Amino acid sequence: MDIVGGSQAAAGPEVGAQVEFELQLYFSMKLIRAFEERVSRLHRQNKILGGVYSGAGQEAIVTGVCTPLQPDDVVLPLHRDLGVFLLRGCDPGRLMAQLMGKETGFSRGKDSFLHAGDLEHGIIGSTSMLGSSLPVAVGVALKFQLRREKRIAVAFFGEGTSSRGDVHEAMNFAGVRKLPVLFVCENNRYAYSTPIEKQMAIENVADRAAAYGFKGHVCPGNDLLAVLQLTEKVVKRIREGNGPELIEFKTYRYHGHSEHDPALYRSKEELVAWESRDPIQTYELYLQRKGHDLAAVREQIDQKVQAIIQRAVEFAEQSPYPRPEEALEDLYATPVGRGVEAAAKKSS
Numbered sequence: 001m002d003i004v005g006g007s008q009a010a011a012g013p014e015v016g017a018q019v020e021f022e023l024q025l026y027f028s029m030k031l032i033r034a035f036e037e038r039v040s041r042l043h044r045q046n047k048i049l050g051g052v053y054s055g056a057g058q059e060a061i062v063t064g065v066c067t068p069l070q071p072d073d074v075v076l077p078l079h080r081d082l083g084v085f086l087l088r089g090c091d092p093g094r095l096m097a098q099l100m101g102k103e104t105g106f107s108r109g110k111d112s113f114l115h116a117g118d119l120e121h122g123i124i125g126s127t128s129m130l131g132s133s134l135p136v137a138v139g140v141a142l143k144f145q146l147r148r149e150k151r152i153a154v155a156f157f158g159e160g161t162s163s164r165g166d167v168h169e170a171m172n173f174a175g176v177r178k179l180p181v182l183f184v185c186e187n188n189r190y191a192y193s194t195p196i197e198k199q200m201a202i203e204n205v206a207d208r209a210a211a212y213g214f215k216g217h218v219c220p221g222n223d224l225l226a227v228l229q230l231t232e233k234v235v236k237r238i239r240e241g242n243g244p245e246l247i248e249f250k251t252y253r254y255h256g257h258s259e260h261d262p263a264l265y266r267s268k269e270e271l272v273a274w275e276s277r278d279p280i281q282t283y284e285l286y287l288q289r290k291g292h293d294l295a296a297v298r299e300q301i302d303q304k305v306q307a308i309i310q311r312a313v314e315f316a317e318q319s320p321y322p323r324p325e326e327a328l329e330d331l332y333a334t335p336v337g338r339g340v341e342a343a344a345k346k347s348s
């Protein structure tokens with residue numbers, strides 16, 4: 001069992017492969033939950049650089065969306081999608097080092113998690129300007145289309161972000177050009193402290209897709225199997241050149257907007273109601289009904305997960321902070337293409 005998404009495991013028709021796949025999905029959600037819990041604890045110990053935006057409660061979405069993707073697809077996560085890094089096969093130690101601002105992180109200690117990306121694993125980081133990553137996803141998809149590549153771009157965003165202007169521009173352009181992009185809205189009901197009914201006048205973000213000329217779907221985001229089955233179908237259609245689609249997943253975040261937010265704007269009853277639909281516990285019930293020995297499976301996976309996280313923390317803690325003289329390195333991409341050599345010669 002590896003920690004890279006389950007697409008390879010999904011290929012085998014045999015029962016063994018199916019069992020392996022089911023456990024891989026469980027492992028993925030457990031790893032994301034435990035990793036984020038550890039990050040929250042480390043934050044309280046003042047070991048994390050910058051804000052922590054926990055996605056606890058939303059693990060089924062990242063898991064169900066990333067699993068059917070191919071390694072050469074490109075994903076653009078937002079601030080609550082740390083799990084994307086784990087499922088795309090990024091090294092957990094480097095991810096933890098990024099969170100701690102260490103030299104060994106993706107940006108070599110130049111940034112917090114918020115803007116992290118890892119091009120080696122097809123992840124483009126976001127900026128603080130919510131929604132700015134959607135036009136980038138559309139640009140990536142345009143490149144795939146122009147080069148006739150069977151790759152897709154996947155843009156994650158919240159329901160609050162969906163009300164931003166550049167989200168509209170991105171979706172409109174993607175619809176006009178029928179670009180291979182999947183828009184993934186994680187509707188957790190709050191944009192910071194603003195409840196959904198105070199920032200949009202319709203019930204579903206997905207309803208907006210019709211205005212751009214493509215399909216929009218509403219899906220229960222805490223139900224891993226529902227997320228996975230819908231995403232598989234949608235991804236297949238997009239990959240075959242049928243244009244973009246939008247999936248809105250209804251979900252809930254357990255923590256406040258970030259770790260310094262006690263979320264006093266919502267009721268205990270509401271939180272408890274959503275906790276009773278927890279994605280991991282719901283999936284555990286499914287595993288049990290499928291005949292897995294849940295206690296044994298849980299123990300084995302918890303041990304594996306804790307070992308991975310412990311190694312990641314040790315690696316990050318032992319890594320150095322960047323040296324001041326590195327501050328100006330890696331700020332610009334190395335120029336490539338026609339005329340670059342001549343221009344370089346001229347200026348030297």
Ligand SMILES: Cc1ncc(C[n+]2csc(CCOP(=O)(O)OP(=O)(O)O)c2C)c(N)n1
Binds near residue numbers: 162164190
């Ligand atoms: C353009 C812009 N406006 C406001 C903010 C401040 N801000 C950061 S996260 C956030 C809430 C975003 O809510 P949503 O898109 O629903 O995602 P969630 O945090 O709920 O996952 C806000 C208002 C920002 N970063 N960028």
